[in-house]
Structures are given as C-alpha cells and as structure tokens.
Amino acid sequence: MRPSRGRPEAPPGAPRTDAGEAAGARGAAHVTARDAPRCVVTEAGGARAGVGSVRPMERPARKCVQVSGVDAIRVRGRKPLNGRIKVGGAKNAALPILCATLLSDGASRLRNVPGLRDIDTTAALLRFLGRDVMVDIPEVRLAEASGPARPEAPYELVRQMRASVLVLGPLVARYGKAKVSLPGGCAIGARPVDQHLKGLEALGATIHVEHGYIVAESQRLRGAEIVFDMQTVTGTENLMMAAALAKGRTTLVNCAREPEVEELGRVLNKMGAKVEGAGTSIIRIEGRDALDPFDHAIIADRIEAGTFLAAVGATGGTVLLEDVPTEDLEPVIVKLRQAGVEIERSGTGTVVARHGVLRAVDATTAPHPGFPTDMQAQLMALLTMAQGTSVLTETIFENRFMHVPELARMGADVEIRNNSAIVRGVTSLEGASVMATDLRASASLVIAGLVADGETVVRRVYHLDRGYERIEKKLAAVGADIERISLAEDG
C-alpha cells in the first residue's frame, strides 16, 4: 500500500481524541448481546427523540424476523398461484443507505425498509458503532449522534453479512479511521474487496491489514480520479460515500450501474453532496465539508419481484404483483417471457401468468443491465421443468451453483460444465429434504418445492430470512401450501 497523500487537515467529523486509537485499545472485536443481530431491537437509547422531520422514537420496536437456526420451510407442491403480492423495499438499496447515515450526525429516517435479517445485522452494526437505531419495519430511524462513532466493524457482525464492509468508506471519510473485519470468502465465491481498498487509497487513505482487520486511516480525504478494474456494486457504493465527504471532486470510472447504486446517489444528493451520473458507468461527486441527515423511502426490490415472477411462471396461475420495478427488471422479464411466462403491466401493478408450456432459454449473468446473478438460481428452478435444454452461464461469482445438487435431489437434470449449468427439462420434480446454501439458492429451492410432487422441506432457512421478508406468508396468501416449521435440529 502506498503512503498517504492526505494533508494534515482533520476529517469532517474527527473526534477530539483519536477514536480509532480508542477502538484499537478495546482490543479484539467483542460483540455483546446488545450488539448481536437479534430481532428485538428496542433499547433505552433508542427512545431518544430525533430532530427535524424525524418523529420521536416513542413506540416500541416491532419485531423484524424470527431468527432461529432450526426453522425450515415445508412446501407441498403443484398448486397454481393466484392473487396479489406486494413487493417490499430493496435489501441491497437499504444496506448502503443505512451505512450512509454515518456520514451525518443528524437524525435520519428510512421508509419502505424490508423486515430482513440483514437489516437487523446492519442495525446491530450501527449500534456497535455508537448510533441509536430503531428498527420499526417498514421504518428504520436513527437518532441524532450523541458523540463520535467507535469506528470499528467487528468480525462477529461482518462474518454474518459481507455488506458490513459498506461502513468502511463512511467511517474513514467521517472520522479519519476505520477498522473493519476483512469479509473473507463466502458460499458463492472468494469475493475480494481490493477495489474498495485501492479506491480509498487513491482518495488519500493509508490502508493496512492487521489480525484479519482492514485498518484505514487518513486526514481529510481528497477527491481523485479512479478507474475500477471491474464493476463492483458495493465497491462503487463505498467510494461514492467516501467521496461525498472528500475535499474536491472525485470521478469514478467503470462504475457498477445497478439501480441500487443509483438509489444511493439520490440519497447522497438529499444529504447535500453533488453526485452526477449514479446508475451510469461514470460518476462525478463534489465532496462537502458536512452532510445533512435525510428522510427517504427505499425503492422496490427487483430481485424479490423477479423471484415472484419466476415462482408464478413455474407454478402457473395469475398473480398481480404490486410495486414491480419493471424497468430495472427488464433482463429478467425478457428471459421469462421467452420461457413462456406472460408478464404485462396493469395500472400500477404487473400481472404475471402462465398457461402454456415452459420453453428452454439460455442466460448469462452480467453486471446490470445484464441478467442478474441474483436471479440465476430462481430461473434455473423454473427451467428444470421447461421443454428442451437451457444453458445458464455464471460470470459474476465462481461458486454460485450450490443449488444444483439440491435441485438434483428433487429430480432435476442439471450438469455443471465449467461456469455453465446445462439444464435438461424434466416432466416433473419430486419433493425432498433439501439444504439452502445461500440466499438466492434458498429461493430456488422454494420455487422447486412449489412445483414438485409431494412435500419439500427446505432447511437452513436463515439464508432465506436474510433477503426475503416472510416469503412463506406472501406465497401462502396466493394459494401455495407452504409454512414455516421448526425442526428439532438443523444438521
């Protein structure tokens, strides 16, 4: 890592004492029960009143999701889906926006927040950093900061959710120091964060890794021109947040163009930063000395919407989906239509139906606006029963076919060749006990269960709870025979 280019100018929110040193002095990360990402989030500190347009936090927090390692989903398949489903707020938009609250000391409010485990984990992380957070789904409110943050994201929280690395940019920009556990690999791949680190260095931070932690330090960050080696969603978001408090202008080139990046740009602009081009490959950011708190309603979740489109496409029936971000979902809609799923806009909703046979289609995952890797597993579940042979190629993550052996246990005929899955359609799937391996893999197993003969039990449902708010309730409401059950053990 090269030496800091930072000048001896304090970062915007630098505490009087070196907060980083103080954090370091506390030694290895230790997450107390108070910090742990459980569901019930009410705590005394959360009762402090907000300012501005944010209402006082007088009400007790509503429980978010029931976190249990032994929950499973039981599905009895072959029921068409009919009715209406409302799509919730976007997880991958809410997570960076929650982290953006660190850029300001004021009281912020997020609306249309989904009730997910990852939201609880982020709230726990923000609390660990010293902020009062009230999770009252569909809202999350942060009280005005009472002092400088403890700029440290401990291993115990980061290992539960890689997106915790999104506090790195805000912390170093705001407090001049951040100590964030290295995320490490995960079920879907190695997932390095080198682009985040190189970008922060270009903005003037010095970075080293010690005992599994990224330690970033700087005086005031300074605007720079940065070209990403590859498109990275959270990498783009981390640098946007850091640049928003940097001195001068930053140009980010080869940015991720995902709608969630665009959404973060909207929020940073609400906070007073000048962000141009979010959602395109070149983003220009004029940094500010200080940023304001904000009140913002999160966009709808394109991946949750896509998952329901695939579910109805697989089972047949007719469902009106409310709040589908159709434009953001175009690559998925096009592929599903080619596979024989009928998808039409109707007023404020989107009607999805299937009456004819499913046909094979090929798809290759790519950064937005390509076919999203987060929909590959769900499309595969649908294609297991299509006429003909489909080829699904995964280009984003090297290990994102973990659902294949589980689908095979249900009778699917899928062969993996390098980074492609060859899916030969079968006439029926049969229910089985299967194991969820990651978030989107779990959704694909639920879809397979919805079309299979007999009973399917999807274990390790905590993966599903990270990104789908009570999916079993939403599906049961449109006619699925599905419920959450408790298993004695989750081996």
Ligand code: EPU
């Ligand atoms: N990459 C690097 N170096 C970096 C950053 C990324 O080599 O510094 C590589 C990754 O290993 C991967 C590719 O670049 O091969 C793209 O990864 P990206 O950084 O875009 O992924 P991410 O930001 O960690 C977000 C979503 C994921 C989604 C991917 C791709 C959030 C919180 N997560 O992850 O969502 O799959 O973008 O679109 O936004 C999910 O919701 O299930 C999920 C995994």
